[in-house]
Amino acid sequence: xxxxxxxxxxxxxxxxxxxxxxxxxxxxxxxxxxxxxxxxxxxxxxxxxxxxxxxxxxxxxxxxxxxxxxxxxxxxxxxxxxxxxxxxxxxxxxxxxxxxxxxxxxxxxxx
Numbered sequence: 001x002x003x004x005x006x007x008x009x010x011x012x013x014x015x016x017x018x019x020x021x022x023x024x025x026x027x028x029x030x031x032x033x034x035x036x037x038x039x040x041x042x043x044x045x046x047x048x049x050x051x052x053x054x055x056x057x058x059x060x061x062x063x064x065x066x067x068x069x070x071x072x073x074x075x076x077x078x079x080x081x082x083x084x085x086x087x088x089x090x091x092x093x094x095x096x097x098x099x100x101x102x103x104x105x106x107x108x109x110x111x
Contacts, residue, residue, distance in 0.1 A: 034102045035059075043098070045090025052083040056091045058098065 038058025046053045051071040055064040071080055 038095070038099065038102070041098070043091045043094040045087045045092070045094060047083040047086035047090060052080070052087045054084070054087040054091050056088075056095060058095050060092060060095060062088075 041058045042055050042063055043058065044053055044055045044064075048068075048071060051068040053064075053066045054062065056062055065084070067080070067084075071083060073079070
């Protein structure tokens, strides 16, 4: 009785599977390159008209904090704390935007 279905030659799916494997490997290399680029790229967020700025890598590692001395009012520490938080969030949002742009280049896959 003849076999039904399957792939010609009865050897599985070598051609299609090889192509899929090559595509996956290429995508993995591209993702690794993008991760390296994100790690090397710095994003700066600011708040208070530039009174506070925070620089992060694309992996959200803090590289630099800059605070204008005029933003340091000992009577109003809460405002300075809020400015630091806003500057960090601004830098983090820039990283997310860059990552989304990179994901689009990779066909929607995240890293």
